[in-house]
Amino acid sequence: MLRRDFLTAAAAAPLAYAAGAFVPAWAQNAPNLGTPTLPKPGFARTKVGDVEVIALIDGIARRPLGEEFVKNAPLAEVRALLASQGLATEYIDIPFTPFVVIAGGRKVLMDTGLGEWGGPTTGKLLEHMAAAGLQPTDIDTVLITHFHGDHINGLRNRAGQFVFSKAKVMVPAPEHAFWMDDARMAAAPEGMKGAFNNVRRTFAQMPADMLVRFEPGTEVLPGIRSIAAFGHTPGHTLFEAGPANNGFLFVGDLTNVPALFARNPDWAVTFDMDAEAARKVRRAVFERVVANKSLMGGFHFPFPAFGRMAAQGNGFAFQPAA
Numbered sequence: 001m002l003r004r005d006f007l008t009a010a011a012a013a014p015l016a017y018a019a020g021a022f023v024p025a026w027a028q029n030a031p032n033l034g035t036p037t038l039p040k041p042g043f044a045r046t047k048v049g050d051v052e053v054i055a056l057i058d059g060i061a062r063r064p065l066g067e068e069f070v071k072n073a074p075l076a077e078v079r080a081l082l083a084s085q086g087l088a089t090e091y092i093d094i095p096f097t098p099f100v101v102i103a104g105g106r107k108v109l110m111d112t113g114l115g116e117w118g119g120p121t122t123g124k125l126l127e128h129m130a131a132a133g134l135q136p137t138d139i140d141t142v143l144i145t146h147f148h149g150d151h152i153n154g155l156r157n158r159a160g161q162f163v164f165s166k167a168k169v170m171v172p173a174p175e176h177a178f179w180m181d182d183a184r185m186a187a188a189p190e191g192m193k194g195a196f197n198n199v200r201r202t203f204a205q206m207p208a209d210m211l212v213r214f215e216p217g218t219e220v221l222p223g224i225r226s227i228a229a230f231g232h233t234p235g236h237t238l239f240e241a242g243p244a245n246n247g248f249l250f251v252g253d254l255t256n257v258p259a260l261f262a263r264n265p266d267w268a269v270t271f272d273m274d275a276e277a278a279r280k281v282r283r284a285v286f287e288r289v290v291a292n293k294s295l296m297g298g299f300h301f302p303f304p305a306f307g308r309m310a311a312q313g314n315g316f317a318f319q320p321a322a
């Protein structure tokens with residue numbers, strides 16, 4: 001479909017898009033494996049210096065564990081590592097946890113969860129924000145780490161409205177350039193076209209005064225810096241609030257579930273687009289986090305999804321904050 005036609009169709013009939021068209025199968029619960037239990041309450045707060053950090057779980061998806069999940073390790077080894085941590089070996093529970101950071105009088109949302117575009121155990125961000133005393137209109141900035149659906153779909157509801165209507169949406173320029181490139185979309189394998197379309201649905205008609213593209217490595221807001229961590233996607237970016245190396249570091253998808261990919265940073269989750277670049281930056285950032293004893297949050301980390309990282313064996317162990 002030509003881009004012009006797509007835009008026309010999207011404008012005319014946003015409701016015609018089925019949720020499944022934009023949500024990869026892995027974001028849906030697997031049948032017959034039970035239902036993941038969401039933590040209650042669905043938020044947790046902490047402070048680092050003057051920065052307030054609120055983890056808000058959007059949901060959890062239960063995915064059957066097959067050979068494909070870790071691209072470069074035998075399934076038996078993956079299962080053994082899960083079992084050694086008391087975790088199920090037939091499936092993986094993948095949590096989705098956006099954060100709100102309150103710093104310098106601003107309320108900043110980092111990633112958005114699946115919104116109205118995921119399965120029944122996702123899309124709880126707004127409910128958990130309300131429980132924490134936050135309304136969508138309180139958010140003045142949304143920072144996006146990368147353009148996978150679980151990180152951006154909460155920006156717009158099924159009616160096409162912008163959920164955080166007063167917020168600027170700040171995105172890494174190289175990430176935006178990659179996914180909005182029509183030639184790349186045309187050349188992409190069929191299985192990836194949904195992800196390109198999803199980005200277009202979310203961003204193509206975003207008002208120019210709402211969308212801000214920034215260069216990773218720059219300060220995006222007073223006291224909040226962006227850090228390039230390309231690999232998981234071409235423009236994947238981290239955010240650090242507060243003092244450098246001693247604030248709160250949101251690592252997005254630097255790893256998928258840490259029980260596997262922090263413990264074995266060289267393992268590649270099926271979603272890493274450039275596994276070698278992702279592996280290198282994962283090790284480098286975690287080494288720094290351990291050395292600095294930084295408070296860190298991860299989008300796919302177990303609740304409360306913030307804590308510290310410790311060196312362990314050939315990798316790292318996530319220590320959730322009590």
Ligand SMILES: [Zn+2]
Pocket residue numbers: 148150151253299300
């Ligand atoms: Zn993700």
